[in-house]
Amino acid sequence: MSNDRPLVLPGETIDLSLIPSHPKNPLRLGPGLRHIPPSDIVPTAAGELITNPVKNSMWVEYNSNRYIPSQNDIILAQILRSTSDFYLCSLAPHTPPATLPHLAFEGATKKTRPVLLPGQLVYARVSLANAHMDPELECVHASTGKADGLGPITGTGCIFDVSLGFARRLLMARPAQDGGLAVLEMLGGEEGGGMAFETAVGRNGRVWVGSASARTVVVVGRALQETDRGRLGVEGQRRLVKKLVREMS
Amino acid sequence: MTATTTPEATFGVLPRADGSARYSHAGYTVTGSVNGPIEAQRREEHAYEAHVDVVVRPAAGHGGTRERHLESVLQSSLAQIILVKSFPRSLIQIVLQVENSPENDYVNTKLVQASLNFGIMPALMQTAVLALLSAGVPMRATATGTAVAIMHQDGAKQTMVDPSPRDIEKARSVHVLAFTSQDELLLAESEGDFTVKEWDLVYETARGICCRSRPQAKEGMAMLLDDESTGGPDMRQFLRSTMESKVAADLHWK
Amino acid sequence: MAGPTISLPAPIFAKISPHPFLVRSLTRSTAADHPPCRANGRATQELRPVRFNATSLSHAHGSALVRLGDTTVLCGVRGELLPVERIPQFRPVDKEELRQQGENNNGNCGDAIGRGELRDYDLLVPNIELATGSAPQFLPGVPPTTLAQTLSTRVYSLLHSTGLVQAGDLKIWYSPKEQRRGEDVEMGGTGDKEDGDEEERPVAYWVLYIDLLFVSFDGNPFDVAWAAVVAALRDTRLPVARWDPDREVVVCSKTERRRLNVRGLPVACSAAVFMEKEQSEAGAGPREGGHWLLLDPDRLEETLCKEVITMVVDCSDDETRIKSLEKQGGTLLGRELIRGYAGIAERRWKEVRTAME
Numbered sequence: 001m002s003n004d005r006p007l008v009l010p011g012e013t014i015d016l017s018l019i020p021s022h023p024k025n026p027l028r029l030g031p032g033l034r035h036i037p038p039s040d041i042v043p044t045a046a047g048e049l050i051t052n053p054v055k056n057s058m059w060v061e062y063n064s065n066r067y068i069p070s071q072n073d074i075i076l077a078q079i080l081r082s083t084s085d086f087y088l089c090s091l092a093p094h095t096p097p098a099t100l101p102h103l104a105f106e107g108a109t110k111k112t113r114p115v116l117l118p119g120q121l122v123y124a125r126v127s128l129a130n131a132h133m134d135p136e137l138e139c140v141h142a143s144t145g146k147a148d149g150l151g152p153i154t155g156t157g158c159i160f161d162v163s164l165g166f167a168r169r170l171l172m173a174r175p176a177q178d179g180g181l182a183v184l185e186m187l188g189g190e191e192g193g194g195m196a197f198e199t200a201v202g203r204n205g206r207v208w209v210g211s212a213s214a215r216t217v218v219v220v221g222r223a224l225q226e227t228d229r230g231r232l233g234v235e236g237q238r239r240l241v242k243k244l245v246r247e248m249s
Numbered sequence: 250m251t252a253t254t255t256p257e258a259t260f261g262v263l264p265r266a267d268g269s270a271r272y273s274h275a276g277y278t279v280t281g282s283v284n285g286p287i288e289a290q291r292r293e294e295h296a297y298e299a300h301v302d303v304v305v306r307p308a309a310g311h312g313g314t315r316e317r318h319l320e321s322v323l324q325s326s327l328a329q330i331i332l333v334k335s336f337p338r339s340l341i342q343i344v345l346q347v348e349n350s351p352e353n354d355y356v357n358t359k360l361v362q363a364s365l366n367f368g369i370m371p372a373l374m375q376t377a378v379l380a381l382l383s384a385g386v387p388m389r390a391t392a393t394g395t396a397v398a399i400m401h402q403d404g405a406k407q408t409m410v411d412p413s414p415r416d417i418e419k420a421r422s423v424h425v426l427a428f429t430s431q432d433e434l435l436l437a438e439s440e441g442d443f444t445v446k447e448w449d450l451v452y453e454t455a456r457g458i459c460c461r462s463r464p465q466a467k468e469g470m471a472m473l474l475d476d477e478s479t480g481g482p483d484m485r486q487f488l489r490s491t492m493e494s495k496v497a498a499d500l501h502w503k
Numbered sequence: 504m505a506g507p508t509i510s511l512p513a514p515i516f517a518k519i520s521p522h523p524f525l526v527r528s529l530t531r532s533t534a535a536d537h538p539p540c541r542a543n544g545r546a547t548q549e550l551r552p553v554r555f556n557a558t559s560l561s562h563a564h565g566s567a568l569v570r571l572g573d574t575t576v577l578c579g580v581r582g583e584l585l586p587v588e589r590i591p592q593f594r595p596v597d598k599e600e601l602r603q604q605g606e607n608n609n610g611n612c613g614d615a616i617g618r619g620e621l622r623d624y625d626l627l628v629p630n631i632e633l634a635t636g637s638a639p640q641f642l643p644g645v646p647p648t649t650l651a652q653t654l655s656t657r658v659y660s661l662l663h664s665t666g667l668v669q670a671g672d673l674k675i676w677y678s679p680k681e682q683r684r685g686e687d688v689e690m691g692g693t694g695d696k697e698d699g700d701e702e703e704r705p706v707a708y709w710v711l712y713i714d715l716l717f718v719s720f721d722g723n724p725f726d727v728a729w730a731a732v733v734a735a736l737r738d739t740r741l742p743v744a745r746w747d748p749d750r751e752v753v754v755c756s757k758t759e760r761r762r763l764n765v766r767g768l769p770v771a772c773s774a775a776v777f778m779e780k781e782q783s784e785a786g787a788g789p790r791e792g793g794h795w796l797l798l799d800p801d802r803l804e805e806t807l808c809k810e811v812i813t814m815v816v817d818c819s820d821d822e823t824r825i826k827s828l829e830k831q832g833g834t835l836l837g838r839e840l841i842r843g844y845a846g847i848a849e850r851r852w853k854e855v856r857t858a859m860e
Binding site: 314315317318320322326328329424431433434437438439440441442443444448449 | 619649652653655656657659660661664665809811822823824825826827828829830831832833834836837838841842845
Binding site: 007009010011012032034042045046047048061062063064065066068093094095096131132165231 | 266267268284285286287288330332335336337338339382384385386387388389390391429430431488489492493495496498499500501
């Protein structure tokens with residue numbers, strides 16, 4: 001039972017030999033674990049226990065469908081309504097709305113702030129996530145004052161829901177190499193016939209696909225959702241893309 | 250239904266819910282969904298912890314006083330194993346729909362009975378725990394439960410695990426016990442006519458089913474032999490093996 | 504002390520921070536001869552005295568007013584006749600089946616069938632009302648609260664499982680032979696022999712409506728409600744009823760009343776576990792802080808405790824019989840504590856019996 005990724009259930013005791021002991025770095029606990037003083041480390045979720053001896057960190061890998069905001073996550077939010085100072089946005093269904101200050105946009109002042117209507121999409125960063133308060137968003141980097149690609153989403157497109165794990169893979173710097181996710185590259189490449197589209201992936205399990213052609217939006221969206229649900233490998237993704245392109249043309 | 254049926258569980262039966270599970274054992278089939286943490290209504294909001302809301306829906310008809318009682322029993326037990334302090338002001342909603350319950354072959358069975366239903370309590374408990382695990386709600390422990398009846402037959406006392414409704418009707422006393430994965434007694438509900446000594450016996454039986462020691466359960470052969478000796482399924486091993494397959498499938502995109 | 508000291512009167516302290524208030528009362532080190540006690544002045548294992556007042560309602564067939572500290576419950580039992588022809592699924596108990604059942608149950612004759620009749624025909628109908636104003640949390644004009652529904656389920660369930668009232672005592676029989684003999688005396692022997700072989704048969708049942716009203720509410724509702732139900736049933740006197748074959752109705756005697764046969768005296772005893780650390784997530788790892796088992800908790804204590812235990816015992820016979828055990832909401836009460844709790848429940852049983860008689 002001592003493989004490198006053992007299954008843990010909430011409340012189980014973790015084998016001491018699994019806990020990394022780095023001489024210098026402090027032990028870092030990731031999601032799914034909690035520390036009960038003085039020296040107990042107990043999992044709180046069912047999943048695989050991952051340890052990293054180099055970084056002296058450990059966490060539990062588990063899947064959840066509910067997005068829980070955490071700081072610096074890039075998310076896709078939908079405006080619910082505007083108050084005098086901020087917009088209220090929804091990150092996931094049935095959760096308390098997140099606040100997005102009117103002035104948290106690039107170069108925004110009282111006069112030049114963007115006017116957003118209910119239903120509009122915003123690509124934003126979680127600037128404050130705290131269990132006791134509603135989350136806060138921003139569309140501008142606080143130190144540089146630059147948007148860095150964040151802001152209201154304009155142009156024609158559509159939003160697609162994917163699982164949280166899938167969204168996280170899409171957000172990797174090189175999803176094709178590191179995450180085994182080549183579907184977007186294929187769609188834009190030769191398999192998809194060089195479709196022109198843009199995407200915005202939110203950590204909260206939402207992907208916005210924009211393109212001038214509605215056909216492209218539908219193909220890209222379906223390709224993403226089917227890859228997610230079918231848990232397709234790279235070869236499966238290639239077949240899926242070819243099939244979708246054939247069907248839609 | 251005989252008591253020897255093995256429990257079965259499937260996950261993710263409801264794609265829209267944050268977590269869901271269908272569990273069937275001893276003739277009962279229950280589907281549970283878990284949503285949360287979500288926004289709590291103002292009157293349910295608690296400043297320091299999440300509100301756990303349990304809804305039990307019977308197989309037929311509307312929930313009545315009996316379901317309210319089941320809900321309150323489950324709610325107080327589940328709130329103990331969920332880390333409610335991690336999600337202040339929010340709501341964790343657990344909906345348990347009974348799909349199938351074993352037929353009572355008694356002639357005048359009434360559909361709605363206000364009295365307690367001991368047989369279904371372990372199934373509801375188990376479904377709720379599985380659905381919570383499936384939703385990834387942080388918990389401090391898992392829980393397993395079972396029902397035990399004491400029968401008087403031919404002048405001899407005997408314990409019976411997972412009694413059918415007909416057995417419950419005839420039993421001298423019926424007990425439901427649930428244990429956390431740290432072997433603590435989480436829930437104990439008993440009814441009938443019994444002594445402290447008999448309760449001890451029930452406790453031992455239930456504990457044997459709910460908290461069998463892990464090394465013993467690890468080896469397949471030993472587990473089988475063990476099963477025969479105590480006459481009941483090993484709930485903790487069941488929980489572990491079902492989660493194993495679920496986690497493997499889930500972590501594809503990690 | 505650095506900052507200004509604020510002193511608050513006890514009721515205000517209790518209101519704004521109830522948990523530390525109770526912890527302070529329980530841990531306070533006063534004079535050696537005065538051990539720490541709860542905020543209500545009782546020792547942790549001290550129960551409030553219980554008082555019974557039977558036959559307090561003149562129009563009910565049986566009633567009782569039970570007082571436990573500031574929790575007061577009024578219980579009224581009213582019998583209504585249910586003729587068998589109005590029972591849609593009436594199934595007369597087969598004598599043969601009764602005999603078989605008796606054999607199977609090994610002397611526990613007819614118990615299961617009696618229980619079945621009570622349940623199938625709904626012969627016991629408990630209803631609980633938490634009066635507006637009995638405690639601040641009960642608001643007027645709302646549907647029955649979860650507490651009221653839970654209590655009534657528990658009372659209903661326990662009524663059936665303890666076999667306090669038996670279906671046999673609620674059954675009204677028509678036995679042609681006996682009745683004819685009576686008529687013979689009256690009418691001077693002009694009885695006809697046509698229906699001579701007509702069998703004895705049940706003609707009606709008494710349905711007992713057991714209504715409970717919480718006049719004032721200060722914790723521990725189940726113990727009081729159950730005591731009131733038992734006391735009211737013991738007080739119940741149903742009119743003697745017989746079948747009038749000519750008019751085909753059940754007639755009740757105006758003067759003659761018969762005491763309802765109540766089997767056993769089950770008594771409920773509840774307690775709550777109070778944890779020293781409010782924030783503690785009970786369980787994992789070594790437990791920090793102490794805990795107290797508070798017997799017969801009042802309203803303030805109930806709001807602060809999560810784990811509760813209720814044990815219903817009957818010591819009428821030599822051996823203590825447990826009729827029901829309910830423990831939920833925590834993991835502190837393990838096997839040993841529950842075993843020990845039976846002794847506490849026995850003590851309670853003696854007190855209640857003395858008070859009831």
